[in-house]
Amino acid sequence: MSMKLFRQWGASLCLGFLAMVSVVPAWAQDLAGAKDHPAVKRFGGSTIVGYEVRNFDAVEFQTSTFKEFDLQTYKRRYAQPPLALEGKLTRLWYEAPGATRSLELFRNYTNDLMASGFAALYDSTRDGAAGSYTNFLANFSSGQRDFIKNNRSEYVMYGADAGTVRTGTFQKGSTTVRLISIDWPKEDATYKSRQGAYIAVDILETKAMEQNMVVVSASDISKSITANGKVAIYGILFDTGKADVKPESKPSLEQIAAFLKAEPTVKLHVVGHTDSVGSFDSNLALSKRRADAVAAMLAKDYGIAANRLVGNGVASLAPVASNSSDEGRAKNRRVELVPQ
Structure with a gap:
């Protein structure tokens, strides 16, 4: 200049x-x-x-x-x-x-x-x-x-x-x-x-979006399963592409364990859900590994009998929101508990 x-x-x-x-x-x-x-x-x-x-x-x-x-x-x-x-x-x-x-x-x-x-x-x-x-x-x-x-x-x-x-x-x-x-x-x-x-x-x-889903209490888990046949848990967290349950998941795991101990005859499918980012096959495998990891942690750390929990993964097959936005994808990444 x-x-x-x-x-x-x-x-x-x-x-x-x-x-x-x-x-x-x-x-x-x-x-x-x-x-x-x-x-x-x-x-x-x-x-x-x-x-x-x-x-x-x-x-x-x-x-x-x-x-x-x-x-x-x-x-x-x-x-x-x-x-x-x-x-x-x-x-x-x-x-x-x-x-x-x-x-x-x-x-x-x-x-x-x-x-x-x-x-x-x-x-x-x-x-x-x-x-x-x-x-x-x-x-x-x-x-x-x-x-x-x-x-x-x-x-x-x-x-x-x-x-x-x-x-x-x-x-x-x-x-x-x-x-x-x-x-x-x-x-x-x-x-x-x-x-x-x-x-x-x-x-x-x-800034990154803050995950701010409310921890579902044991009583609310029971009410949702009775009313809807399932309950969505958003407080169980994983790093992207990984199946290791993060330490921040402890409050939600404690409430799931409390529910299972209060209902000793209940057996659950632990179902992993992902968003649509990445290939379907990799997400399907990832969602299954995550569900298995949750079931294993409930058995190992919280004393829940392993035969009461079965891990399943459905990837992005059951979205509850559009995968076209970050907000929608966050809602789709979840673990659901469904009675066997």
Whole structure:
């Protein structure tokens, strides 16, 4: 970068930084319960009109030119595959009314993020191949409909100026930020909008999903078997691709043993279930080994007669959720107890 360009970039960065608010008062118009994310400041005078926090979700972040919206798969297509990340997701939708426009809003955010140490993975304002983003905008609008809290019509994006869409992806450490800004041309009571600009800010803090299934008590095991003919146990854990029962499984094993000791005539099938990742044959064998390992541990460590337990494995043949998401796959990985 030449010294002249560097000075121009530096001046732009400073001006943009001054417009961002580091300590923000609680704006009267903010959506109830909404708050700024500590990693991203807000543009001065803007208000939060859409807000949601998800403890764990999957997000695709743009890193190349947007090409089109695929109406068959309902996904965006890019020149290069997007960056797929998982973790805690915070979604904010800011409204900056009046004379503010999309480019000013977008540049303020990008300048401030970069001044805070974020690296730009994509910036549509510096992408010569970026188009009008008409289809991107329509897809973005539909993506906002799942806001749990939103005091603006989800259709507001359809009435926006498609030629003013700016998008960007920025990353620092485990935090990734997606920006989508647009102009809204006029005040409209139908859309609950004010003339100005909007910016959607998605902040993903990358982390692994925490296994948080409640330990099923001995009495609940008995009730579920009586009512449903089986009980699903999620507290018995294994490393990926392995059949060694992890130490964290102890609370669940203790409850199974307590149930069996309280019901000395009951015999059980211990059934291993997997998700659909990997080949079916390997998962079938793995699920059987895991079931056998649970039965063996109950006999060895908890004094349950070995002839009361039979291990079986069914791999992914009996899912309770879709295997297309991490959340669904986690529900499908389980051990079930079924009376013989």
